[in-house]
Amino acid sequence: MKKKIGLLLAMLAALVMMVGVFGNPTSAQAADSSLAKIQKKGVLVMGTSPDYPPYEFQATVKGKSAVVGMDVKIGEKVAKDLGVKLKIKSMSFDSLLVALQTGKVDMIISGMNPTPARRKNVDFTHTYYKGGYEIVINKTDKGKYKNKDSFGGGTLGAQTGTTQYNAAKKQTKNTKVKGMTSQSDLILALQSHKLDGVAMEKPSAEAYVSNNKQLAAIPSNFSMSSSATSSAIAFRKGSTSLVNKVNQTVDQIKKENLVKKDYLPAAGKYLKTNTVNTSMGHYWKAFLTGIEYTLIITVCSVFFGFIIGVLLALARLGKGNFLKSLLRWIATAYVEFIRGTPMMVQVMFVYFGLGLFVNLPALTSGIIAISLNSGAYVAEYIRGGINSVDIGQTEAARSLGMSNGETMRFVVLPQALKNIWPSLGNEFITLIKDSSIVSIIGVTELIYQSNIVRSDTYRGVAPIVVIMVLYFILTFTASRILNYFERKMQHA
Template identity: 35%
Template sequence: MKKLRVFILGIASILSLFFYFTTSAQAQTDDSLQEVLDSGALTIGTSADNPPKEYIRMNGGQEEIVGFDIDVAQRIAEELDVDLEITNMKFDGLIPSVQEGEFDMALAGFNPTPEREEVVSFSDSYHDLPFVILTTRDKEDSYTSIESLAGQEVAAQKGSTQETILNDYIEEARPVALGKLPEVISEINAGTADAGVVGYLSARNYLDNYPNLTVADIDIEVSEEETAQTIAFPKESQALIAEVNQIIAEMQENGEMDELLEKNIEETQAGDTDSQNTLEVYGPLFLRGTATTIGVAFVCVIVGTLLGVFVAMLRLSSNKFINTIAFFYIQVLRGTPALLQVFIFYFGLSSILTIPAIHVWDINLARLIPGCIALAINSSAYVAEIIRSGINAVDSGQMEAGYSLGLNRRITMKEIILPQATRNILPALGNEFVSMIKETSLLSVIAVSELMFVADTVKAATYRTMESLFIAAIIYFMITWLVSWLVSLLEKRLEKSAKV
C-alpha cells in the first residue's frame, strides 16, 4: 500500500512539473501573430444565426456567411494579408472551441464577462450593442418595468450576454435559456415565453418579419462594459490581440466601422424573405445536409456493427474478467447521454491528436471524424446487446450439434449460430440504423453540417421556422422510410433462403 502511494505521488509530481513547464513555455513564447502570418489564413468561428451581425445567404446556389462581424473579420484578414476561413457553429460551443485553440478568434457579439475572461482573452470593443425586451403586442401594456416581468418566463440565448443580463437584472423572472436566437424569437412569438432579452440590431430585423412582436417599454440599465462587443481569442494570443486592437482602432477612427454596420443593416435580407421559396433557394443546402446525414449514419452503423460483434463475443466469453470488461463498456455507453460522448470525444481527441483541417463538402474532417467515432462507439454498445440477445435466442443444442460434427467453437459460431442470429436481429439492426439517422443531429453541436444543422441555419436566414423544420422532417421521414423498406426486403429474402 505504501509503495502504491509513493507511486501515485510520483506520477502526480511529474504531471505537475510537465504542466508547469508547458504553461511557462507558452507564456514566454507568444507566436500567435506569426503563426497566422505563416499559415496564410485567419481562422474564425461564428454562430451565423444573428442578422445583421452574422447569417447565411445563398449566392448562386452556394451558401456564404455574411454580416457585420464577418466584414470586420475580413478587414482584419486583409490588413494581415491572409485569407479568412470561417466555421459556423452553435453559439455556446464557440468559447470552448476558442479555449481549445481551434480558431484564431471568434466573432459573435461576445461581451468580456469575468467568467469568460478566465478561459479566453478579448480584444478591445469594436461595437456597442444595447439590449431590448421583446414581447408580443397583446402583452405590451403589461410589461412596463423590470418588476413587471417578475414570475414571467423570459427567454435568452444560452451562453450569451443576454442570458447574463437576464439572470443579473431581471432576477424575479423565470429564465428560459435556448440554444439559438431564432428559437428565442419563436418562443416569444408562439407565446410559450412571455418575453425575451435580445440585442437591438437583431430585434430590428425580427420586428420586420414578425408583425406580432414589439419592443416593450422597459429600460435595461446596464454599464458600457456590458454592452461592449469584443472578439474572443485563445488565452495566449497577446501578439495577435495587439495587432487586431490596432486595426479596430484605425477602423473606428476613420469611420469604416460605422460604414460597415450601416451597410449590413441595409443589406440584411429581412423583409425580402416573403418572396422567396425556401426549398428552391436553399435546396442545395438541404441536399448537402441530407447527404451528410446519410453518409455519417451509414459509416457509424457499419463501424458500430463491426465493433458491436466484437464486444458481443467478449460479453459471451466464459472468461469472467473479459465478460466484466465488456459488461462495463456497454453499461457506460448506454448509461451516459450520446451528446456528452460527442463532446468528450471531440474535445478529448482534439487535445491528444492533431487531425488535419481537411474540408470535404465544406465539412471539416477535424470535426467530422471525432463525431463519427463517438456515434459509432455509442452504437456498438446497443448493437452488442442486440447481437448477444440474437445469439442467445438460437437453441443451445445448435452449438452442441456443431461440436458433435467435429467443429470448433469459432467455426460453429460462424457457420451455424451467426447466420440464424442474423435473421433474428435484422429488424433490430434496422431500427438501430433508423435511430442513427436521427442521432446524427447531435453532431450539429460541433459544427458538422448535417440536416438538422442546415434546418437551423435556414430558419435563421429566412425567419421561416416552421417551414424549415417541416422540410427537414419530411426528409428525415423519407430517409427512415426507405431504410425500413430496404430492411424488410432483406428480411424477406433471408426468410426465403432459410426455407430453401
C-alpha cells in the first residue's frame, strides 16, 4: 500500500513538473524574483513532517500542541533573517516534495537529504547538519542484531521517501524492507514485533531510545554518500535568489555551531517535557480538537454530498433531448470515475493538483474531495430510491395536473428518501470513519491528533485505543439518531 502511495505521489509530482514547464514559460526569467516574492508576502511557509525527533516533533508548549525541534529553530532563524514571519505546515514526509512543487509550502526543513535525485526536482541550500544512521531494535534483541547484515530472514522498517529506506532496500540481503509514512508507526510496529528493526538517522534513534527503556540502538553500517547523511533546506526549482540569501543564514549557523550548541539542547528539553505526563487524559484537548474537525468534515461532506447526489441522480434519469442525454452521459461518467478511484488519491489530487491553480487550505480540500466522493455514491442510492417508487404514483400526480418538477419534488422524492434512508445513514456513518483519510494532507482530525499524541508521549498503543473508543462513540451515537428518524418516517 505504501509503495502504491509513493508511486502515485511520484506521478503527481511529474504532472506538476510538466505543468510548470509547459504552462509557465516565464519561470526561468522569474527565478530572481523568488526572494522578492517571499519578502513581499511577509510569510515563509515551512513544510515539515513532525514525527522525527529531535529534528521536528510535536510538544505541549504553554498548554497547546506545537511543532518544535532543531529544524524549527533553523526555520525561525531563516525567517528572521529574511524579515518575514514563519508559518509551519505539517504533512507526511513523502508529500513534502509535491507540496513544495505545487506551492503549498515555500521551503522544506525536515531532515531532508540533498541527494542527486532530489536535486533534479528542487533546489537545496548548503547542508546545515551532518549525522549518520542507526537501527532501533527492541532491547530484548540486543544480543541478536549487530548491524544491517544481522537481519537476514527478518523485516527492517524505514520511513518511506527517505534515504535510509532506499539504503535498506539496496544494501540488505534476504531481508524484507517495509516502509511507513510515520516514524511513530514504525516504532509501534517494532514494539508489537511486526518489525525487527527500524532504520533512522542517529539523532532520531537516540531520541527514541533515551525516552523508551524498551528500545536500543545499534550501528547501521550503511554505505552512504556525504549528501545522503547530510540535511539541507529545499526550495522550489529556480529559486536562485532565495537560496543564495538563505545560504548566508545556513553558513552562519554552521560557523557558530548553533545546531549542537543551541538547537539540539533546546529540542532535548522538549523531549524530556513530553515524557513528564504521558497519560491520555493529559491530551484531552488534542482528542477534542480531533473530534471537532472530524465532525466538521463529516457534516459538511454529508450536506454537499447529498446535494451533488440529487443533481447527479436526476441527470442520470433524464431522457429526451440532446441536452438531457449529454447531462446523463456526464453524470454517468462522473459516478463511474469517482467510484473507480481511491478516495485517498482524490484527496491528494484536490489538495495538490488543484493547488496549481487555486491555493485551497487543507481542511477545505478535504471537505471538497470527500463531498465529491460521497456525491457519487449518494447519487446511486437516490437513483435506486426513485426507481423503487411505483410508476402509478407518478401517473396519479400527473393526472391531478402536477408538473414533472412538482411530481418529483412532492411525490417521488419524499417516498424515495424514505426507502433509501438506511443507505444514506450508512453513508453518514462511513464518512465519519473515512474522514481519517484527510490526515495525509495535514488536517487535524482524530487520526492526525492521535499521531501527535504518539509523537509526544512515545506511547504507541494507548492513543490508538482512545481514538477507537471515540470513533465508536461517534458512530454509535449517529446510528441511534438515524434510527430514531427512520422510525419516525415509518409511522408518518
